[in-house]
Amino acid sequence: MDYDQFEEKFVMSEKKTKKDREWKKIYQSVFDHYTIGNLFKAFLKANLEGLIHIISLGKEANVFRAVTRNGEERAIKVYRVETSDFKHMYDYIEGDPRFPNVNKKKRKLIEAWCQKEFKNLSLAKKAGVSCPKPYAFSGNVLVMQYIGDKEPAPLIKDINLDDPEKAARLVVGDMRKMYKANLVHSDLSEFNLLYWKKKPWLIDFAQGVSLGHPKAMEFLERDARNISRYFSKLGVNITKEDVLKAVTK
Ligand SMILES: Nc1ncnc2c1ncn2[C@@H]1O[C@H](COP(=O)(O)OP(=O)(O)OP(=O)(O)O)[C@@H](O)[C@H]1O
Ligand SMILES: [Mg+2]
Structure with missing residues (x-):
């Protein structure tokens, strides 16, 4: 699936407004082929219908608001593959007994990183911590509970x-x-x-x-x-x- 097909199917913006043209530029700059493939898989796993808008564009990850087919909101965190600082990631994975054979290849490391966030959120949620409930992950894409109402919750x-x-x-x-x-x-x-x-x-x-x-x-x-x-x-x-x-x- 390429970006245009993905947009056609899943990006729920009203077309042709100026704002949406700006969004499209941003979406295209952050969604490479690999990411679109993972988004597509994550959409299936988490029963998502579409992406609504961007919550945060960061150095390591971009976070989007999305909605399921049942109308529930979700937050989707997409790790950047090209620009993320993956040397720093390695320090927090190597030595964790849960990840004994970490692969140093960038994509593999980012996938382990995303999987680690999913596992950590699952553990914390189970322990009763106030944190987003994780729903699914695929490659560099994590789907979790959306924290907020009309607007995303503030820091x-x-x-x-x-x-x-x-x-x-x-x-x-x-x-x-x-x-x-x-x-x-x-x-x-x-x-x-x-x-x-x-x-x-x-x-x-x-x-x-x-x-x-x-x-x-x-x-x-x-x-x-x-x-x-x-x-x-x-x-x-x-x-x-x-x-x-x-x-x-
Ligand atoms: N589940 C969520 N619901 C609503 N907003 C969220 C959620 N998760 C993250 N955000 C928003 O996205 C921002 C970035 O998320 P997060 O802190 O997980 O990523 P990050 O690794 O710090 O990214 P970067 O360092 O690249 O900015 C948060 O500051 C918050 O505003
Ligand atoms: Mg942060």
Whole structure:
């Protein structure tokens, strides 16, 4: 399937408006053949009907809003193959006992990375963490629960929190649930926390490692430092040590 066929079938934009011409340019620049093939497979697996619009265009991944045939919304994360920094990915996969034979070829590594995010989200969700429910993955494409209403949920750093202390408690509680489930997020900060339905939602789980990873405790300390630093700025009295103690006790 090439881009035009894919667009014809699955890109649900009203045609011919200026905005849609701009979208088309963006879509064409981010969907290469390999990605379109994976999108197509992911669409079948997750019963999707179409892509609605772009939520975020990033360095490593692009995130889209989509809808299923039953009218439920989904978020689709598409890892970039050409421009992503895959050396950094290798550090978070090599050493994780769940991925003993990681292939260093770029595509294979990105596929393992995407699969790792799917697995980490599944584990975290099962442990009761507030995070998107994962539905399917294929190659470099991950389908998950859409967090938001009419608009995608904002990052926690972009809003005024009513009760920062409660939000901090919830995040630390989620870190603890992950730890009990043998998992460390490893990229936790105000940049990977959404705020929706009056609580923080953890996102962006690809860096997550199991406790068997030799650097798991180092990553946990960094997460704890980020969380303490961010919530302290908002007036919450919480040190890195407090976070670590609450998570590991
Ligand atoms: N399930 C979701 N529901 C709604 N919005 C989402 C969801 N997942 C991600 N987003 C939005 O997409 C953005 C990027 O997602 P994420 O943090 O997972 O990717 P990333 O790896 O940080 O990408 P990059 O570093 O390339 O920007 C998030 O900041 C958030 O705004
Ligand atoms: Mg992120």
